[in-house]
Amino acid sequence: MTAALRLKLENIVKEYPGCRANDGIDLTVGAGEIHALLGENGAGKSTLMKVIYGVVQPDEGRMIWNGHPVTVDSPARAREMGIGMVFQHFSLFETLTVAENIALGLPADEARDRRKLDQRIREVSGRYGMALDPRRYVSTLSVGERQRVEIVRCLIQESTLLILDEPTSVLTPQEVTALFATLRQLSSEGCSILFISHKLEEVRSLCHNATVLRQGKVSGDCRPGEVSAADIARLMVGDDTPISTQVSAAQTGDVLLDVRNLGCKSRAPFGTSLTDVNFQLRQGEIVGIAGVAGNGQDELLKALSGEIRADWGEIELDGVRMNALSPGQRRKLGVAIVPEERLGRGAVPGMSLAENALLTASGQDLVGRGMIRFGRVRSFSREVIRRFGVRCIGEDSTAASLSGGNLQKYIIGREALQNPRMLVASHPTWGVDVGSAVAIHEALVALRDEGASILLVSEDLDELFQLCSRIGALCQGRLSPLARTAELSIEQLGEWMAGGFGSAEATHAAA
Amino acid sequence: MLLLERRPVDSSLMRWASPVLALVLTVMTGFVLFLAMGKDPVEGLTFFFITPISDLIGLAELGLKMAPLLLCAAGLTVCYRAKVWNIGAEGHFLMGALGASAVAVQLMDMSGFWVLPVVLVAGILAGMLWAAIAAGLKTHLHCNEILTTIMLNYIALNLLLYAVHGPLKDPYGFGFPQSVMFAESALLPDLIPGTRLHLGLAFGLLAAVSVWVLFARSFIGFQLNVVGQDQRAAAFAGFGARRLTWFAFLVGGATAGLAGASEVTGPIGQLVPQVSPGYGYTAIIVVFLGRMHALGIIAASALLALTFIGGEMLQIAMNMPKAVTGLFQGLLLFYLLTCDAFIHYRVRLRAPVRKPTRVAAPAATQEA
Incomplete structure (x- = not known):
């Protein structure tokens, strides 16, 4: 024909x-x-x-x-x-x-x-x-x-x-x-x-x-x-880039993060309020949160990072109540965040990579008596670039001059090098080239194997099924139960993404 | 056809060439204006730009006018880097002058090295207080700081006028609205004997250097830069916008307050209604002309100081109106803002776009 x-x-x-x-x-x-x-x-x-x-x-x-x-x-x-x-x-x-x-x-x-x-x-x-x-x-x-x-x-x-x-x-x-x-x-x-x-x-x-x-x-x-x-x-x-990550089984430990009945009223005009979110994060596991964008992912991330304060409920990290802590205080407790927007939240576009290291890593002995230790800032930044294969001219390149994938590697590297106990990553490979996505996945798994808890918020279901040991979905600010990845069908997850978990949660709560 | 096209990368050359270009355009416009008024432009420009600084006395006068500009501009730089649009340096300045005068008048009979510092600190605190009002309104009630600071400027001016007509008025001053002359112990020492140049200029230069250290070396300066460039990154990093807004306002209030205090304890020696010819407003031009950079604001404050002296010179020598100072300052800011567009944009000369042929569509129907 x-x-x-x-x-x-x-x-x-x-x-x-x-x-x-x-x-x-x-x-x-x-x-x-x-x-x-x-x-x-x-x-x-x-x-x-x-x-x-x-x-x-x-x-x-x-x-x-x-x-x-x-x-x-x-x-x-x-x-x-x-x-x-x-x-x-x-x-x-x-x-x-x-x-x-x-x-x-x-x-x-x-x-x-x-x-x-x-x-x-x-x-x-x-x-x-x-x-x-x-x-x-x-x-x-x-x-x-x-x-x-x-x-x-x-x-x-x-x-x-x-x-x-x-x-x-x-x-x-x-x-x-x-x-x-x-x-x-x-x-x-x-x-x-x-x-x-x-x-x-x-x-x-x-x-x-x-x-x-x-x-x-x-x-x-x-x-x-x-x-x-x-x-x-x-x-x-092309021929020279790996196209997938081999993920080994997770060795999970004790509960690190405990979120109970978390609720946040949205401050943004078209934002979504979080209602009654419950979940636990264990050491050495990656937990995935699926969901269509705009269903409260951003609010959940900000509630965990401390950018917005919870209106109800409890957020505890290893028994320490974090509700009233600022982002800086939470970072000191070992919380690292990789936000969805790389430019304009995760990094300041017009500043150099070295300066952007200072954005979240100032606690790594990069500041003394209120003065910036530029030597240390640069060597920290170079270390991130080297260890995570960030392609750039050097630590003086502006964040805006990097491709999305490379900047994302830099941001993840910046957080990973601070040995966080918990990392929350939102859409870490969105819009990222395949080679960088593999590198990012490997970095997340490596961090997990060092015993960190990772919360992975993503729209990419393949990514979630590949990396996570448990997965749930956010819909209209509510979180479905978390199911073990091996026992979760994609249809079930799809139903959760559309909000079909009201009764499931009720039974979950009753149990 | 001329096209304004966004540059792929901002031009760092234009960032510094723009002020120079603006100055050249201002001089050229001044030339035309002198002509239009029937004055000799070369003579006018010479009186404005050259004559005032052709001898030591003149240079000292320049330094005298630079001092308050530099102090106000240093504080405003801290604010503007953090995108806190504080237009209230004039108000802080007036309150600083008022606060310093109120204390100086109380300490008329005292002598001792401590009197002057106490008077200056009173001025600093008064400036900070005025800035704190605007800071509180912004951080707690989300009031736009541009509006509140401008309004506070008028309130400060009226408070000052009330003071010189009332509580601080010299009882033996023949009814003039001014305070008594301060005691010697409350006056700033001269820097160069025989001129009016006083310690205020040293304060100004010190402030400029401090601003340089703040932004080149300190973590809080970095935080201010981040808040200014990217609010969401600042929130993400946990750099409290409230805390930094307060910091910027208080620094702005302190330096402008010190400028006001230095003015009454320096060349004037008493509180008068015309303590400021608009230093607080002119300092805004200084900051932008100086690219929010320490060295830049030092140079820009010298230039703007010259517009004050040059304006006076033209009034005396060529019978020109007082507005000439404001006119030149306005021209300078206008051209600067215009030229700044070329930091982000470039002009492209492009042949008119080929008119796309619409012939294609009828051709299609023809064959169909």
Whole structure:
């Protein structure tokens, strides 16, 4: 079967100051094809999408749409042609209804007849199994439902090519299954889909073809169903990088951290309050907290770090009540935190790596009588760089000049070198290249083997299942029971992520 | 087409070239203004920038005006590094002058080496008290410090006016609103005999050096920098924003208070309503012009001190209005802020973007 070509890119080049983001990329997508665009962060996926969607103009190369060369000078033009895009961060107004949000993207005459539009939304969303009430306000929708609004919006605009940017990163496993069913149905009706992801198993189960990018170039094409995930990963990272960590069994010791009935009212405008969180952390184990972003992970981390104070409940570290302690006091007790945002929380962007060591490691004899001991700061910083293989010019490089993966290695190294008794890491490998992710996982396991307790908050279920001895999930500020990884099915975890543990917890509490 | 484009890396050259460029533009604008007013621009600029510092007396006068600017600017640097936008140096200054005067008047009959330190400390404490009000309002009631400090400046001015018209008024002063002349024991010693230059300049230089040590070497200076650059990193690291805000305000109040005290115990020798020609406000320009760096603020305070003396010179020699000082200061700040844009941005000359051909779409329908 030779499907009609929907989109063909020839030799696309896009250069930014100091970086050739796309370097001669060719790509073809047939009608009704689900095509994966794979690559690590920084490989050039986003730039290529922006070129297709008309957000940026390529410096060289041409784009052929349904057999005709075209210039897409704006997203509006792209939509006119039939290209729809669902961004990773949704572009919806929370204070408007579903129908109003969709109407915003339509020509005035179509948007005016609201009743007809409601009808069409019901029709389209019903046909593809994405039930939506057009009159509901977006602020009341779950993340998965918001994604549906974005997709339905594209479909109502009669898109024949749908670009999805990491669509599953915000979904529970069940929601992913439902999304894939929808996408397959769309594909069978002739709609092409460009699916951007770095989750290889998903790509293998969903996509017909895949194009892999590395450092701005196409490093390979494949049929993902016919090759192994390891082969694809090899294409993504090149030959010289390890692609997975071997994790030995954990030797757990006594309870170190005891959190009882922890509750925090959220201070942030769209934050989530924590309610009745209970768990224990033992020495020498990694405990994973799964959950879709925005379900209280940030609040839990801050309550443990001391950035916000608990409103209810107890936090005890080895019998010492920590509720009223400041972040600095907790650090002295051996608490180390690796926050989700590397730049702008874990590190000050404009400061050097050495200065950033001082951010949390001042207690390592780097300060005497109120004065900074620069010699020690530098040698500590060099030690982190050396031991954790941070690629940088030196300890004087600014934090902002490092890639995400390297900065993350530096931050984890900074905490690990202080011999913490407990480490809380939030999304430590999010947006990190595969090589760095392996190094980070190894650092966490090494720390665990030295007897530290590690709490790993992550959206990456593969990571959690690989590293953790027990896993639970946060949903709307409540924590599910923690189950041993070996006894936990991914379906069960998915249910917990969606909040289905009310009764389980009740029995747990009663027992 | 001219495009303003963000630089990949901030230009460190522009960071220091910008003040120089701003000065050049200010002089050029001054040239045009003199012309427009029908004055000889070369003569005017010479009177403004050169004549005041062409002899020792003139240089001493420059140092005299530098002292309060440098003291206020040193304190403000501590505040601004931490992004505490304290506009209240003027108020701290006035309160320092008032506090010092109140004590000096009480100690009229005393002699002894301890009198002067007591008077100066009174000024420092009064400045800190004034700063503490704004600090408390910010940390406990989340009041914007820009607004509170400006309002406190006016309150301080009115308190001072009340004092010189009331409790501190010289009973034998023929009704003039001013205090008695202080006793010799409460006056600052001169630095250069025969001039009015007094110990205040030494305080100013000491303050600048202290600021340098604070930010180059000390941990609290590092914490202030972190709070200023990245609030969330500071919260994560556990550097208490409240504590650091208080620290910045109190240092700002102390130095400006000392400046006020040095002014009444130095060249003036008594409390008068016009104790400050706006030193506290001008110090803001000094801090930004001096790049919040010790050496920079020393140079900038000399330049701004010159605008005061140069302005007076123009009033006397060329019959120009008093506003000329403020005008030059304003121009300087305006150009500085403009030039600072080029630290983060650069201008690119670019040919007009090729108008993307819309021909493609009709072509498609044609063939279809």
